[in-house]
Amino acid sequence: EDQVTQSPEALRLQEGESSSLNCSYTVSGLRGLFWYRQDPGKGPEFLFTLYSAGEEKEKERLKATLTKKESFLHITAPKPEDSATYLCAEEGNTPLVFGKGTRLSVIA
Amino acid sequence: EAGVTQFPSHSVIEKGQTVTLRCDPISGHDNLYWYRRVMGKEIKFLLHFVKESKQDESGMPNNRFLAERTGGTYSTLKVQPAELEDSGVYFCASSSWTSGTADTQYFGPGTRLTVL
Numbered sequence: 001e002d003q004v005t006q007s008p009e010a011l012r013l014q015e016g017e018s019s020s021l022n023c024s025y026t027v028s029g030l031r032g033l034f035w036y037r038q039d040p041g042k043g044p045e046f047l048f049t050l051y052s053a054g055e056e057k058e059k060e061r062l063k064a065t066l067t068k069k070e071s072f073l074h075i076t077a078p079k080p081e082d083s084a085t086y087l088c089a090e091e092g093n094t095p096l097v098f099g100k101g102t103r104l105s106v107i108a
Numbered sequence: 109e110a111g112v113t114q115f116p117s118h119s120v121i122e123k124g125q126t127v128t129l130r131c132d133p134i135s136g137h138d139n140l141y142w143y144r145r146v147m148g149k150e151i152k153f154l155l156h157f158v159k160e161s162k163q164d165e166s167g168m169p170n171n172r173f174l175a176e177r178t179g180g181t182y183s184t185l186k187v188q189p190a191e192l193e194d195s196g197v198y199f200c201a202s203s204s205w206t207s208g209t210a211d212t213q214y215f216g217p218g219t220r221l222t223v224l
Contacts, residue, residue: 004150032210043112043199043215044151051210087151091210095141095164098151 027092133202
């Protein structure tokens, strides 16, 4: 069974303190690796799709990268408004398989 | 462009009652998905419609859950009779049809179901 593992479960950063979130996946025939942001009481908000190892995508302070078994979400100089849960999901032979997420808190 | 909408936002029912959740996808999206998150767990796939046809319902937990998508537009998910373990947040997502690569799914705000 496909599995997605995200680490750490929770991360607390000072404003401006850069860091990375990890997502490891097990599917052998990856069709897409997705990153979503989820705020409390809301649905997942799409951030990035990565399709092949070596691919990178950026949006404001976020950069997502993909290897054959892992994806990283790099957050550069985060701000308090970046506080949210970040979800990783992979699509292989079945629709999206999600990880449990990383809960990010950015303190001013 | 309107996003995915879901109704109601929150439902509280007694065990044994029936509840119907509704999802309106983004206009023009042929793919519609239902997911569920129970407390402390990850979001899990329930089923996938392509237009009005069920493409994959492998994630449906049992026959108390019935999903429909009449006319290929909005979808309903009925739980009858509801049990305590059905409590959770039910998300709907939609995507447009593309071939080859994975489609980006856009999610609604979810319906929080509480079964007492």
